[in-house]
Amino acid sequence: MARTEPETVRETERKYTLPPGAVALPDLAGAGGAVAVLPQGRTELDAVYHDTADLRLAAASVTLRRRTGGADAGWHLKLPVAAGVRDEIRAPLSETVPDALVRLVRSRTRDAPLVPVVRLRSTRAASRLYGAGNALLAEVSVDTVRAARLGADSAPTGATAAWTEAEAELGPEAGPAVLDALDARLRAAGLRPARYGSKQARALAETGFVVAAGEERPPVTAGDHVVAYARAQTAALVALDPAVRRDLPDAVHQMRVASRRLRSALRTYRSWFDRAVTEPLGEELRWLAAELGVDRDHEVLSARLAARIDALPGPLLTGPVRARLGAWHTEHRTGSRARTLAVLDSARYLALLDALDAFLAAPPAGPGAGAAPAEALAGRVLAAYGRVKDRIEDATALAPGPARDLALHSARKAAKRARYAAEAARPVLGGPAGRFARRMKDVQTVLGEHQDSVVARETLRDLARAAHAAGESAFTWGLLYGEEAARGERLERELPRVWMKAADRRIRAALNG
Known part of the structure; x- marks a missing residue:
């Protein structure tokens, strides 16, 4: 049966630049415990990457593409987890960006439309490394890439780029030591870590796109340090939005903490900034934390009561206690979860994110901020x-x-x-x-x-x-x-x-x- 709902795959990979003139990988037999290296043939891949006109996703190292060819054709949203690690959320092919993926990037895109920005056509020559018991350790590939910048009408603008790169992706049940062993083998053959963490990043750079850089000026004054702290908490708030939507463990709690830290900073250091700006921000952050608390507080309370029941000796459990607690949890959890998602989709929440951006772009500092x-x-x-x-x-x-x-x-x-x-x-x-x-x-x-x-x-x-x-x-x-x-x-x-x-x-x- 065809897949209809997004699925998530954890992707751990390393990218490499091949030495001049090289078009193939070195012998990888035995690397990382591989007992077999099986060529997978060549695959033609065609991907169109989408972003806002000002590249908000690229600035956050988020990629969104529609790709045909290969075994995983469809829409792919990649969210950074750690260096070299991303969660790839896949949705079936469609003409427009699936709503489920649109929602996952809304904290970054707000109301800006997602448009095609660059097209990558790649010829991939891949090999899979298998260990004992036929376990897939990694897939290593050489990709010959042709990139074309797209204009507002989704047509090529004439700006192009081409390169060849290698990629080593960890198997679903293998450990990071496999990539370390492959890294040693590849470096010994002259390959070097790639400058760019994704094909999209390189394509954008080499076809003339300029991705906005983040704040780089080190804080000097007292107010600068407060703004730097507020900037970090705002970034956390935005980054946690898709995790809350995906119902990842502890995501609601961490997002609530970020909103509270922000509000606390604005309140503690309020005499250093224009209160006409910071006080409305503080009120909206209090609203957000309270709304997130509906879900989080129920989650904590339900776990607490379940643990207390589990700790009681059997003879002290009279009546259908677990069933009643379960029914109470289901009733409240369903309502609180729906309420949280409604908040994240609300115009009020998006307006708050815009207001935070405006505050950070031009902090309304008062005399005390310069101390x-x-x-x-x-x-x-x-x-x-x-x-x-x-x-x-x-x-x-x-x-x-x-x-x-x-x-x-x-x-x-x-x-x-x-x-x-x-x-x-x-x-x-x-x-x-x-x-x-x-x-x-x-x-x-x-x-x-x-x-x-x-x-x-x-x-x-x-x-x-x-x-x-x-x-x-x-x-x-x-x-x-x-x-x-x-x-x-x-x-x-x-x-x-x-x-x-x-x-x-x-x-x-x-x-x-």
Whole structure:
């Protein structure tokens, strides 16, 4: 049956330039444990690469192509994972870019159309290396490439390029040592690592396209360092968008963290920038983090309750506890997942990304932003510490109960902001800022676990009521509620010890040099 949904293949490869006059690979017998090297013949490949007119995908090392020829003809979207490693997401052939792939690049393209930019026709001569048990270790190929730049009407402009390159791609079950062994064999034969990481990158460069470079000017002032931190978190936000859409593990959490770090930086250092710009940005980042939290918080809570049930002895499980939790998880997960995807497809989210780009392109710096970085950044970090101190003192002065729980939750958020403030200052303040951030993270962790316990108790109460209404025993839910209440009390007793370490005046003194 023909494939109708995108599939993902992890691609690990290395590209090489052949020595002058070479048109074939050296003998690879035995390389990387190969017991057989089998030629695969020649294949004609024809690929049209798509991008925005200003090459936003190429600037992010993302490639999108429609290719015919070969065993994997179709649309291929390649997203960088690490050096030499990409996730290739494949969709069936169609005349236009599949909607599923359009959505995966939307955080970069926004509303700009995807158009053909370059066409590559390649003649590939490949060989496959097999190890013991007929395991595919790698495929090594020589590609003779002809590239043509395409104009607005998708017709060739006359700008062309041609070259020959070699490529070694790791087999699906082989380890990176195979590529290391092949690398040694290929280098010994005179091949050298290619300058470009992809055929598209080389084709664009050699047919006259100019790919926009990222920010290169090193930060000088205090404001520059905050902008550099905001730039890194914005890049993370954009890069995590397709991972969230693909439902990859921890992607929602990491995207939420990036949005919170951004908002925290804008809030902590707000006196250095025009608040008419930063405050609306902060509000939109808070909205995004809250929306992402619907999915993430449910994921964490569901895993927490499942683990608590699994830890109970069998005789203490009365009624269909796992079935009820599973039904609750499915109901909420389906709704939260759909809501997250709707947010990422919303005009409001895309407007936020555009606003962040505008802020980074022309930061609206005020007088404080031009200060010498060390003293200015340390002052902001210590001010953030002061807010944590005040909130912890206020919370611990309250009697146990909902008001105290709410105050501890507020202290947790202040500790998180102080941690992020120190992270932004670390390039200038070095080790002291790193130590301060770690201590604030310890405080945040204890208070976060306490808040998780508060939320878990509320959910357990709801589950107990639903079980009772359905005529089921609510004993297990009550037992779990009691365990969570005891856990919350234990964390409150632990807080003074953790806070004492974080409040060490020697750490604060070190921030001032």
